[in-house]
Amino acid sequence: MTADELSKVFQALADPTRRDMVARLASGDASVGELAAPYDVSVQAVSKHLKVLEGAGLVTRSREAQRRPVHLEAEVFDLMTKWIERYRRAAEERFARLDAVLAAEAKPIAEDNPIGESA
Amino acid sequence: MTADELSKVFQALADPTRRDMVARLASGDASVGELAAPYDVSVQAVSKHLKVLEGAGLVTRSREAQRRPVHLEAEVFDLMTKWIERYRRAAEERFARLDAVLAAEAKPIAEDNPIGESA
DNA sequence: ATCGTTGTGAACCAAATGGTTGACAACGCG
DNA sequence: CGCGTTGTCAACCATTTGGTTCACAACGAT
Numbered sequence: 255m256t257a258d259e260l261s262k263v264f265q266a267l268a269d270p271t272r273r274d275m276v277a278r279l280a281s282g283d284a285s286v287g288e289l290a291a292p293y294d295v296s297v298q299a300v301s302k303h304l305k306v307l308e309g310a311g312l313v314t315r316s317r318e319a320q321r322r323p324v325h326l327e328a329e330v331f332d333l334m335t336k337w338i339e340r341y342r343r344a345a346e347e348r349f350a351r352l353d354a355v356l357a358a359e360a361k362p363i364a365e366d367n368p369i370g371e372s373a
Numbered sequence: 374m375t376a377d378e379l380s381k382v383f384q385a386l387a388d389p390t391r392r393d394m395v396a397r398l399a400s401g402d403a404s405v406g407e408l409a410a411p412y413d414v415s416v417q418a419v420s421k422h423l424k425v426l427e428g429a430g431l432v433t434r435s436r437e438a439q440r441r442p443v444h445l446e447a448e449v450f451d452l453m454t455k456w457i458e459r460y461r462r463a464a465e466e467r468f469a470r471l472d473a474v475l476a477a478e479a480k481p482i483a484e485d486n487p488i489g490e491s492a
Numbered sequence: 493a494t495c496g497t498t499g500t501g502a503a504c505c506a507a508a509t510g511g512t513t514g515a516c517a518a519c520g521c522g
Numbered sequence: 523c524g525c526g527t528t529g530t531c532a533a534c535c536a537t538t539t540g541g542t543t544c545a546c547a548a549c550g551a552t
Contacts, residue, residue, distance in 0.1 A: 257389050264392075268384035269510085270377075273456075280463035286529060299511055301530060306509095320519050320528040328464035331457050337392075338450050338457075344399035345447035388540085405499060418541055420500060425539095439498040439549050 259311070263334055266310035271295070272303050276312060279326035286322055378430070382453055385429035390414070391422050395431060398445035405441055 267273050275289055290300040304324060307313045311330045315322045386392050394408055409419040423443060426432045430449045434441045 257392075260392070261387055261389055264383050265387035268380055268387055270380055271510095273379070273383075277460055280460040280467070282467065287527090295510090296512065297529070298513085298531090302510070305530095317518095322529065326460075326464050328461050328468065331461040331464075334457055335454065335461075338453055341396055341399040341445075342447050342450040342454075345445050345450075348399070348401065349447065390540090406497090414540085415542065416499070417501090417543085421540070424500095436548095441499065 260333055260337060262310040263312065263330055266306050266312055269303070269306075271300075272307055275300075275303060275307065276326060279313065279324060283323045283325045286324065289324060379452055379456060381429040382431065382449055385425050385431055388422070388425075390419075391426055394419075394422060394426065395445060398432065398443060402442045402444045405443065408443060 267276070271293060274292075278284065278289065286297060286301060286304065289304070290297045293300065304313065304315070308315060312327060314325050314327055316325065386395070390412055393411075397403065397408065405416060405420060405423065408423070409416045412419065423432065423434070427434060431446060433444050433446055435444065
């Protein structure tokens with residue numbers, strides 16, 4: 255459903271610079287210039303990064319004279335968390351079940367183990 | 374520290390096909406062919422996707438005759454969850470604090486609001 | 493030993509990504 | 523008004539990405 259949205263969010267956070275910007279925005283809004291300062295790239299590059307983050311719904315930009323304060327939108331994080339938790343839980347449950355099965359049958363298995371090079 | 378690792382994980386999950394593969398692997402291991410079946414792409418393309426997922430530590434591949442069963446590794450999810458939760462919490466706390474401030478000063482603010490076009 | 497199945501490797505291609513520079517719009521201030 | 527500041531847009535470039543096809547390795551089965 256939100257497949258495309260989710261892709262954009264993950265894509266946006268796949269870049270270390272963008273992730274760092276998000277981290278800094280978590281403690282307060284900032285202007286483009288302020289955001290750009292720590293990095294060794296042009297302001298234009300940072301502007302592009304912001305467009306990606308905005309496209310993913312991770313930040314919003316308002317207007318204040320020439321400034322364009324950037325604001326972090328925390329809600330979108332829920333999208334990711336939900337996705338992650340869903341499948342992690344499934345995988346972990348399956349793991350637990352496997353554990354139980356292995357414990358229950360303390361049986362042959364190993365002797366005619368069909369899995370080669372499991373050594 | 375895990376900056377590069379985290380980038381790879383987010384990057385890996387930014388692709389819908391890869392995300393779907395992870396979703397399916399959450400309910401059990403599968404061979405490359407099985408994984409490829411639902412998609413309208415070549416087996417080679419799926420093999421590439423698996424290499425990306427493996428590089429991110431999201432899956433491991435063993436050997437069973439010609440088969441290469443793919444197994445989901447749930448632990449890596451923690452990395453993401455930790456990152457996300459950390460900044461989401463910060464952002465939400467800040468939001469709550471702002472709320473409190475606004476509630477406390479039911480004051481002017483609006484009249485000499487420096488933010489243009491806030492309307 | 494040969495054949496079919498399963499999967500990987502390599503070369504190639506179009507599109508997207510992240511960066512650059514140059515031009516310019518929007519705004520406050522002298 | 524004209525100027526400096528702040529930021530975006532556009533064109534361009536190198537690299538990466540996701541896909542293809544062809545070739546081949548690894549293994550079971552006949």
